[in-house]
Amino acid sequence: MSEVEMMTPGEVFKAEVLEKYPPKLAKKRGRQIVVNEAAGGEVPEILANSRTAPGILTMRGCSYAGCKGVVLGPTRDVLQITHGPIGCGFYSWLTRRNQTKPHTAEAVNFMPYAMSTDLQEDEIIFGGEKKLKAAIDEAIALFHPKAIGIFSTCPVGLIGDDVHAVAREMEAKYPDVNIFGFSCEGYKGVSQSAGHHVANNKVFTDVVGLDDTPKQGKFRFNILGEYNIGGDAFEIERIVGKCGMTLHSTFSGNSTYEEFISAHTVDLNTVMCHRSINYLAEMMEKKYGIPWFKINFIGADSTAKSLRKIAEFFGDGELTKRTEEAIAEEMEKVEAVRKEIYERCKGKKAMLFVGGSRAHHYQDLLGEIGIETIAAGYEFAHRDDYEGRKVLPSIVVDADSRNIEELTVTADEKRYQPRISEAEKAKREKEGFAFSDYDGMMKQMKDKTLVIDDLNHYETEKLIEMYKPDLVCAGIKEKYVVQKQGVPMKQLHSYDYQGPYAGFEGAINFYKEIDRIVNSNAFRLAKAPWADSPELSASYGYTG
Template sequence: MEPIRKDELEAKDCGSQAPKSKPCPRPKPGEAAGGCSFDGAQITLLPIMDAAHLVHGPIACAGNSWESRGTLSSGPSLSQYGFATDLNDNDIIFGGEKKLKDSIDYIAGRFAPPAIFVYSTCVTALIGEDMDAVCKEATGRLGIPVIPVNSPGFVGSKNLGNRLAGEALLQYVIGTGEPEDNIPLGVNLIGEYNIAGEMWDIEKLMNSAGITLMSRITGDARYKEITWAHRAKVNMVVCSRALLGLAKAMESKYHIPYFEGSFYGAKETTYSLRQMAFLMNDREMERRVDRLTEREESRLIQDLRPYRKILKGKRAVLYTGGVKSWSIISALKELGIQVVGVGTNKSTDDDIARIAERVGDDTEFIPEGGASRILKTVRDRKADIMIAGGRNMYVAMKEQIPFVDINQERHRAYAGYEGLLRLAKEMTYSLANPIWKLASSPAPWDKEVPYDR
């Protein structure tokens, strides 16, 4: 076994000045299409389930982003509370810092959370609220961390908000605590948000191989475990565009090696587990990982056999972004599906390079565009199925195209070996659904009925 070394996977983060590296799009003030920076920061931090999350701004800012992703919790649910200072016109004119202080005091007294994250918004940034000072004073007075997250929506895209949230974790959280003596040092998963419970499948595999999951950043996380993330031996970056900068900063500050990986598809899952064991420099762990992956892949081959018969040779258009833009391709190829079109509008240069390695020369890249652009690719390439986010679901239904939801709103976990089996089932059910034959047939009133004399 010779895993790929981390330096072979080097990628540029959002702060890179390299002329050919553009992991994050240039911020366009006022443009929130696809999510703003405020939304991106909440996406990253809300999965810290036992912390309180307070939005300092008008109530609509909290309402528009609250509960928008399918992140699941195995315990606390405090992060699901929609806390907001609910600034009104008078607060905007005369200042809302007193309201912020009162809100922090109420949350601390009523819920006693281990930490409170306070999010700035466009309104509070524009009127010059000194949120950092309020949070610092509250931290000293209340004795719990009150963490400012300065990511107002107008500063840039959702991906920039992910990065700003990572910087807040590095500045205020990581390194402020120590693990208990009975917790063995292991791996941090960075950029995995437990969508539809995927983290639980991943953690089960890691435990089977004897790999300790030190800190979840941030799917189904607890605040305390993130404070000791600096003691991990390895960082695995699951979503490179979102939090690659955090992994690089931790490597520089705490000397923790990192690698980029994925759990979509059997081969990607096997690679990620082997790379963890390799970077931890534990030969016995490597042998356990080899035995585990060989057993799981053998079992999966048998379980996938009836679905591969139906899926082999089918053509798909994949429209997603980030790590899924290339890792899902690997999973689809294992199912015998040909990807004839793939979206790249949310992918880094390195993501696009990985896509190119995994698809044929005739695959069409979709850099931008909406439903009309995707539909054109589906028709031109004679695709059998569309794999995209929930916002495209109704377009596919109207156009009578089989569809599978792959984005963060989904309710099915597709990570790991079990996840690939679920994906195969979902795609088979979608393609074989009798509704497509029924929808394409003439309506009863349009059918020719023989005249009976």
């Protein structure tokens, strides 16, 4: 057998792709394209959270998008002002379909508004702080908000506007309004992950901990990293309530300012999207003594597992009983649909390239209907999202990461109260209960599957050409590239006007949607124009 014949499909793909790149880029991409080997619990090292090569069509977004568009965007009663050109503000306005549900018709809800200082050439030349102050004056006169967030864009950082100084000055003028700024200029960091970190820091320092009044109810906890895309948080709230638990706050889907400022009063933090909000979980544990662990409400089986883990943490027999009853009732409805759809979908192949946790979470959901994941990767992940948090000590902090402030957090002298003793925590960990941990995506994936960080359009086309997947799950920028190649595509940034996909009812919705997509004749019947008419062909020779 030749050397090529002995290679796995993943190794062949990697070799063919790297051959087309200039040597320096090929060397870098070679570390970002990995053939997984999960035997024995050890996975190969992958390069992540590094700059995208200039000129490549990347899937990534910017720091501003990660801060306002992801972490703060779903909060309905924090008035959010984009300080910058109108395009940035419009881009981040409801593009992820974050839903919210005010308790009454009169309740405050700023989400229908896109508020921006709309910087023009004059402000770029002479500065925009005066215009920002006027915008805050106008916003307070019109809406009387409890809190205002100011979000910096690229031009603001380049011209030197100090949004934090403006926030302090305007807060002195309006002492009843909490005004805070975010240095989330789009160029900061290598992806939207930088914006997540900026948002976590400012929410922790300027919002969480302002009110010590706990929400009424037993078994109180927060969910961090659930953004209510397509109504996901509504379904999670329904399930949690059915089990008898009290969900204090969701960061930040369907959330309010009042829930944020008292979020430190809970007994537990749970983390959905590890990449975007693990910082806040860690800081709240250090300052207030609130433990955290990873959960996943994407997939019926994962939802049941997460509910059981939360109930186990609280250690109440009645809660455990009620949780099991709720799971049994919900799973009966799920199984009725899954059984039918499984037969039509089993054996099909999928690729997932999205987010900082979704490419992992949705593998569980696809697996429930027999669809195998053959390749996956993240847009803005770090190594620990792939390999697990055990690699954190070995991650080298580079210059791009140093652009993001790393807060020094100490225990609050008056409010630090460990919710679980060190002895009890150690005992539970010895029994297999994981706190403050995440195994990463690669450990769960099969051997010889492909793991690719920061996938680009060229590699997307090559993957489809070589693997011919039955389904690709990715974001809006990839949607039409994939569909034009005749491959079914599920867009997981905003669900394409569908959802929810979280929880039990969400799983049923997803089963039906994927069944409809992968078993549709549309992609087999539609032909591209170039399939029926000849094309001119040429070759490109790179000489170095």
